[in-house]
Amino acid sequence: xxxxxxxxxxxxxxxVRIIDNYSPGSGxxxxxxxxxxGVKESTxxxxxxxxxxxxxxxxxxxxxxxxxxxxxxxxSISSARYVLNRVAKFKRPRRVLSKNELILMHxxxxxxxxxxxxxHQRAGTVVTRALAIExxxxxxxxxxxxxxxxxxxxxxxxxxYQHSEILFEVAGNPFRAASRDAGKGKEMWASxxxxxxxxxxxxxxxGIGFRNALLRGKxxxxxxxxx
Amino acid sequence: MSYSVVIPTMGRDTLDRAVESALAxxxxxxxxxxxxxxxxxxxxxxxxxxxxx
Numbered sequence: 001x002x003x004x005x006x007x008x009x010x011x012x013x014x015x016v017r018i019i020d021n022y023s024p025g026s027g028x029x030x031x032x033x034x035x036x037x038g039v040k041e042s043t044x045x046x047x048x049x050x051x052x053x054x055x056x057x058x059x060x061x062x063x064x065x066x067x068x069x070x071x072x073x074x075x076s077i078s079s080a081r082y083v084l085n086r087v088a089k090f091k092r093p094r095r096v097l098s099k100n101e102l103i104l105m106h107x108x109x110x111x112x113x114x115x116x117x118x119x120h121q122r123a124g125t126v127v128t129r130a131l132a133i134e135x136x137x138x139x140x141x142x143x144x145x146x147x148x149x150x151x152x153x154x155x156x157x158x159x160x161y162q163h164s165e166i167l168f169e170v171a172g173n174p175f176r177a178a179s180r181d182a183g184k185g186k187e188m189w190a191s192x193x194x195x196x197x198x199x200x201x202x203x204x205x206x207g208i209g210f211r212n213a214l215l216r217g218k219x220x221x222x223x224x225x226x227x
Numbered sequence: 228m229s230y231s232v233v234i235p236t237m238g239r240d241t242l243d244r245a246v247e248s249a250l251a252x253x254x255x256x257x258x259x260x261x262x263x264x265x266x267x268x269x270x271x272x273x274x275x276x277x278x279x280x
Contacts, residue, residue, distance in 0.1 A: 015250070015256065015257070015258050015259055016246060016250075016258075016259045016261065017258060017259070017260050017261065018261045018263060018271060019260060019261065019262050019263065020263045020268070020271060021262050021263060021264055021265075022263070022264070022265045022268050031235045031264070033264075034235035034236075034262040034263075034264050035233055035235050035262070037262050038231075038233030038234070038235065038260045038262045039233060041260055042231035042233065042258070042260060043229075043231065043257070043258065044229040044230045044231040044256075044257040044258065045228060045229050045230065046228070046229070046230035046231070047230065047231050047232075047233060048230060048231070048232050048233070049232075049233050049234075049235075050232050050233070050234045050245055050248075050249055051234070051235070051245070052234055052235070052236040052237065052239050052241055052242040052245050053239055053241040053245065054245055054248075055244060055245060055248040056245075056248040056249055056251075056252065057248075058248075058251055058252060058253050059252075059253055060252065061230060061252045061253075061254045061256070062252070062253045062254040065228060065230060065254060069228065126230070129231070168248075171241065
């Protein structure tokens with residue numbers, strides 16, 4: 001696999017490796033595949049994920065690594081500030097995950113949460129490399145693979161902890177991903193959620209129905225999803 | 228203690244900004260791995276071309 005030299009202006013650029021994953025073989029070229037390849041290629045004790053449109057606060061990793069060193073085997077999740085069209089700013093999640101609360105329950109029991117997809121920010125999660133190797137991302141899921149990953153980590157006994165401080169900033173439109181909900185990915189997610197709790201599946205489908213109708217300007221249709 | 232940063236990219240032009248925020252950490256990373264998926268190919272090749280010129 002060719003490794004290209006980065007073209008970055010930073011004086012620290014030598015620490016940056018760009019790895020191409022253009023032809024990942026059979027299967028869908030999902031973000032999950034890219035994440036798993038990154039974990040495999042990594043050489044450190046801990047690994048963190050950063051989306052290419054996010055910005056970390058300078059103290060993010062110190063806070064999360066300090067936490068993980070005191071709480072071995074845990075999973076450290078960030079909170080984020082969402083910046084919508086460079087104007088509106090809001091913190092997500094509104095409420096962090098409680099101690100021992102199931103991650104899927106936290107996200108799915110509240111329809112509002114999955115509507116905007118942003119109630120629970122998962123990008124920026126930190127774990128040990130060993131844990132990430134042991135529990136890879138599900139490469140079949142075309143989106144929100146990190147939610148399922150956190151669910152699997154929790155199922156295997158890792159304690160999830162969500163920091164209430166804002167540790168990174170997400171720039172973008174929370175509605176942008178709506179179109180991805182159509183088709184195969186939607187079915188995959190519906191099926192996985194159904195296997196955990198049928199209520200989660202119906203909340204998920206309600207959320208998609210609401211958001212997609214809203215995007216088309218159909219307010220009445222959007223609201224009808226909650227009748 | 229050391230940590231790696233894994234950045235999957237679709238080739239968005241915000242990538243540099245993301246990388247810089249990782250490099251600017253109070254606790255700096257050991258390495259940053261940018262994983263370029265198929266959709267990022269034009270973006271990465273453009274970078275490589277401008278670097279070689």
